[in-house]
Amino acid sequence: MAEKxxxxxxxxxxxxxxxxxxxxxxxxxxxxxxxxxxxTREGRHGRASALQWILTHSFYAKVLAVKRxxxxxxxxxxxxxxxxxxxxxxxxxxxxxxKRCGYQPQPLRRVYIPKKNGKQRPLGIPCMIDxxxxxxxxxxxxxxSETISDKNAYGFRPKRSVADAxxxxxxxxxxxxxxxxxxxxxxxxxxxxxxKTWLLDHTPMxxxxxxxxxNAGYIDKGIFYPTEEGVPQGGICSPTITLLALSGLEKxxxxxxxxxxxxxxxxxxxxxxxxxxxxQEILENKVKPAVExxxxxxxxxxxxxxxxITHIQDGFNFLxxxxxxxxxxxxxKPAKTNVLGFMKNIRGIIKKNKATAAGTLINILNPKLRGWxxxxxxxxxxxxxSYIHHKVVMTLYQWAIRRHPNKSRHWIVxxxxxxxxxxxxxxxxKEKLDDKTTRSIYLTSIAEIPIRRHRKIIADATPYDPTYxxxxxxxxxxxxxxxxxxxxxAAM
Numbered sequence: 361m362a363e364k365x366x367x368x369x370x371x372x373x374x375x376x377x378x379x380x381x382x383x384x385x386x387x388x389x390x391x392x393x394x395x396x397x398x399x400t401r402e403g404r405h406g407r408a409s410a411l412q413w414i415l416t417h418s419f420y421a422k423v424l425a426v427k428r429x430x431x432x433x434x435x436x437x438x439x440x441x442x443x444x445x446x447x448x449x450x451x452x453x454x455x456x457x458x459k460r461c462g463y464q465p466q467p468l469r470r471v472y473i474p475k476k477n478g479k480q481r482p483l484g485i486p487c488m489i490d491x492x493x494x495x496x497x498x499x500x501x502x503x504x505s506e507t508i509s510d511k512n513a514y515g516f517r518p519k520r521s522v523a524d525a526x527x528x529x530x531x532x533x534x535x536x537x538x539x540x541x542x543x544x545x546x547x548x549x550x551x552x553x554x555x556k557t558w559l560l561d562h563t564p565m566x567x568x569x570x571x572x573x574x575n576a577g578y579i580d581k582g583i584f585y586p587t588e589e590g591v592p593q594g595g596i597c598s599p600t601i602t603l604l605a606l607s608g609l610e611k612x613x614x615x616x617x618x619x620x621x622x623x624x625x626x627x628x629x630x631x632x633x634x635x636x637x638x639x640q641e642i643l644e645n646k647v648k649p650a651v652e653x654x655x656x657x658x659x660x661x662x663x664x665x666x667x668x669i670t671h672i673q674d675g676f677n678f679l680x681x682x683x684x685x686x687x688x689x690x691x692x693k694p695a696k697t698n699v700l701g702f703m704k705n706i707r708g709i710i711k712k713n714k715a716t717a718a719g720t721l722i723n724i725l726n727p728k729l730r731g732w733x734x735x736x737x738x739x740x741x742x743x744x745x746s747y748i749h750h751k752v753v754m755t756l757y758q759w760a761i762r763r764h765p766n767k768s769r770h771w772i773v774x775x776x777x778x779x780x781x782x783x784x785x786x787x788x789x790k791e792k793l794d795d796k797t798t799r800s801i802y803l804t805s806i807a808e809i810p811i812r813r814h815r816k817i818i819a820d821a822t823p824y825d826p827t828y829x830x831x832x833x834x835x836x837x838x839x840x841x842x843x844x845x846x847x848x849x850a851a852m
Contacts, residue, residue: 377448382427385420389499392418397503397824405564412500412565422458425495426451429488429596439487440469440579458492465490465572468592470580476701482552484578484592493569494597501565503824505600510610511819515630516599519823519832522679523738525629526692527816529683532625532636533672534690539623539636543643544676546666547655550631551598552590554605555659559591563601573597589659602631605658609633609651616650617642627678634678643669681739692739699744702732703751710759718776718789719801721759725752729804738814749807753777756787756803778802 392415399408415421429435430445438444445451468484475481486494506517514525532538556574560567573595577586591598610626613635617624623638624647635651637643648662648669655661670676675684680698684691706725713721729752733745760776761769773779778786787803815838821828 377451380423385424388420389415389418389424392421393499393503393824394826396500397507397822400504400507400564401825408504408564415500416460416496416566419455421496421499422455422492425458425492425499426454428495429491430454434485434491434594437485438469439485439490440466441487443488445488454489454492457489458496460566460569463493463569463572465493465576467576467584468578468594470578470585482593484594486576486592486595490573490576491596494573494595497565497569498597498600501563501597501600501604504564505604505607506822506824509603509607510626510628512610512626513603513606513628515628515632516603519821519835520817522629522735523814524817525627525679526681526683526739527814528625528627529634529678529681530690530692531816532627533683533685536688538672539625539638540672541637541640541643541669542672542676543635543637543648543651543669544667544678545633545635545651546663547631548661548663549590550660551593551602553660554590554602556589558658559601559605563604570601599630605660606631609654612650612654613647616646629679632679634676640669640671680735694736694739694741694744699748703748706752707755710755714759714762718787719791719798720789722787722789722801722803723791726804729806733804733806733809737809737811740811741809742811745809746807749805752803752806753785753787757785 392411396408396411396415399405399411426445430451436444436446445454466487466489468486471483471485472480473483502518509517512525512528514520514522514528533542559574560571563570574591575587576592577584578592579585591601606628609628613626614621614624617637620638620642623636624642625636627634635643635647637647648667652662672683672685672690675682677683677695677697680695682693682695684693706728709724709728710721713724716724732748736744756776757772760772764772764775773785776787776789778788784805784807786805789801790798791801792798815835817835818828818831821831823832
């Protein structure tokens, strides 16, 4: 009650967005989240629920929720009401609107985004007030999901990444005594098919608010459609709710083959997962039926076209990586399809910018090259990086020839390429700083990205457990030192 009074007093004192004490807000919310996680670990679920109530009615939690929604990538994308929070006054007003009493979510605005296979993925865009409500309740839900989620689930979790999932694949499969067979699993339309009844019975959050989200419906081309199952794709809370629905998959898989449980390892990232096994028969006859039964209870099923059992010598693709054993040695490389897809994307960008200045084109390409390189820099990627660098340089060379058909090849090379050495061409251009000043800018050389092994997170570690506070502090320092920085416009 004292905390509640303190929070309400803060709300009266902070009528200006710029005067909100953000460090104090983060400290107060973090303290409540730690208490929620502790109550969950001790099995005091009633206490955890009471603390969630305090948190979701806290002024500081509300301002952090509004801050997150107004600063993320979708902050400029409105829902069906057309409202965005693009001023301090609107943000303060939004904080005062985040109330449970009388809250009724608007239908989602349905849009479609292209998938790699040529199909389209439906995406629901909530209104800003609904995004704020979801961000607010996520603050109370995430400490619980972090506490009860499977140890080797890595998607939609703080402090965890794809690199952790891939490193777990390596640790699980690299030894001579490791399992040799892998079940590649993919859940069919995971977000769209989860049963609403199951979610309402098992999701540890405000049931009234959750029920309203699940029944909000969506508007597609001006027509309202009710939602009969699943969680809305595009909702801030949806990934964590889905993560909770899949909690227990690892336990179910191991229980299906108790004698061989040491070689049954489950690695989950979002709705994709791999399960290792001692033999094809164990995976086919024991583990897979147990997984199907686990999913069926939640209204889900495996995608038959994407789910298969493979031997480690044949390899498998997972999260854009190819994991395969070569002559007894496990190597993880960028998946060939992802390499070809990336080069197709880069060529398309260059083709669309035939008349663009070299410096502008470099600014378009550099973030993509850095992002792709950082994603794959923890595995065996050196040869792939060299291949991509060569192909990009040759594509840019052809781009320059088309721009200057009457110039010699030597003139083109002198104008557009910096020759670091005989085998390293680096595309260069000019970047305009103001009306009178320019500087040289260079294309990121993906071939120079150093390969560094990723240090996987401890499976039991969670930022909501004070036991691991020092561990995460040291881990953050190491990650900041290992960040790869390039010189897009430094003198060479």
